[in-house]
Amino acid sequence: MLFNVKNFTRMFAVVVLVIGVTMSVAHTSDARADDDEDEGQRPTVSNAKWKGECGACHVAYPPRMLPAESWRAIMSGLDKHFGSNAGLDAASANEITAFLEKNADARKHDASGKPLLRITETRGFKSEHREVAARVWKNPKVKSPANCTACHTQAESGDFNEDNVKIPK
Ligand code: HEC
Ligand code: HEC
Missing domain, CATH: 1.20.5 (Single alpha-helices involved in coiled-coils or other helix-helix interfaces)
Incomplete structure (x- = not known):
């Protein structure tokens, strides 16, 4: 024993x-x-037109966060953009579309064939934010999951690293 x-x-x-x-x-x-x-640490790319136009109402969402087909769909419907009119002159729209496509996520997010129009609906976003509590999303300082800058303090510079996240109290 x-x-x-x-x-x-x-x-x-x-x-x-x-x-x-x-x-x-x-x-x-x-x-x-x-x-x-790591999405948060990938090198950042920029384009002045994109930063100016697509960063006017919200943070200019990095091109790597959606596949090219999603950017094309978004760019072809700017006059009816999530309830806003984000319409642009053709030259600016073409330049921004080219920039977004060139730097897009190479993977497809959705096998159903319908391009996702929201980063916040991608599987990647959902898994990266799985641990964020429901009450955090409901905080009026956050307003919307699309409001990245509410928590990602360096989002304006394209840095989404979790080390630079500060959940508003
Ligand atoms: C006139 C204001 C305005 C401009 C300019 C604008 N947007 Fe938006 N955008 C919005 C609003 C409003 C939403 C919805 C935000 C929300 O759901 O909280 C949005 C949402 C988005 C989303 C989805 C965010 C998510 O994951 O839920 C993407 C992607 C996006 N915009 C891309 C662009 C691009 C690319 C441009 C430049 C061509 C642009 N936006 C310019 C107002 C604007
Ligand atoms: C309510 C606060 C909040 C909002 C709003 C938010 N995030 Fe986050 N995000 C977090 C937290 C917290 C983490 C880290 C999660 C963890 O450590 O498990 C994170 C992680 C990430 C990561 C992974 C970073 C890494 O270092 O691995 C990315 C990429 C990211 N978020 C992108 C976005 C984008 C793009 C938006 C806007 C469309 C957004 N987030 C909106 C709180 C937020």
Whole structure:
């Protein structure tokens, strides 16, 4: 009996050690993948027209947050843009569309074929914000999930890193 208990204890110690090592290895490779993939840390691109026109009513949402088909759909309906008129002259619209498409998310967000018009409806957005409590979204200082700058203090410069998030009280 005593022998078994000792044996069990040793086995347990080995298992704990193995799990510990596996977890720290997994964590390290995770952290490395984050540096490449992390939405918050990807290099930012800019265009003066885009920043001026698309940053007038809300933060100029980074092109990488939607696929090209979504940007095309948004840009072709600016006169009826989420209840606002964001219509532009053709030259500006063309320049901005080209900039958005060139820097768009290469993945498709939706297999249904209908392009998403909102970043806040993408799977990526939902998973990144899974841990944000319901009462936070209801805070009048937040108003809308599309109001990125309410929490992302550096969003204006294209930085959505979680280290620069400050939830309004
Ligand atoms: C006249 C004001 C105005 C201008 C200019 C404007 N928008 Fe918007 N935009 C809005 C409003 C209002 C919403 C809805 C915000 C909300 O739901 O809280 C919105 C929402 C969006 C969303 C969806 C946000 C989300 O994920 O829920 C995208 C994407 C977007 N705008 C892109 C653009 C682009 C690209 C331009 C420049 C061509 C632009 N907007 C210019 C007013 C504007
Ligand atoms: C109510 C506050 C709030 C709003 C509004 C908000 N976010 Fe966030 N966001 C957060 C929090 C908190 C995190 C970190 C979540 C975590 O650590 O699990 C986060 C994480 C992220 C990340 C991942 C960052 C990283 O370092 O991994 C991205 C990208 C992001 N948000 C983009 C956006 C965009 C784009 C908008 C607007 C369309 C937005 N967020 C609106 C609170 C907010």
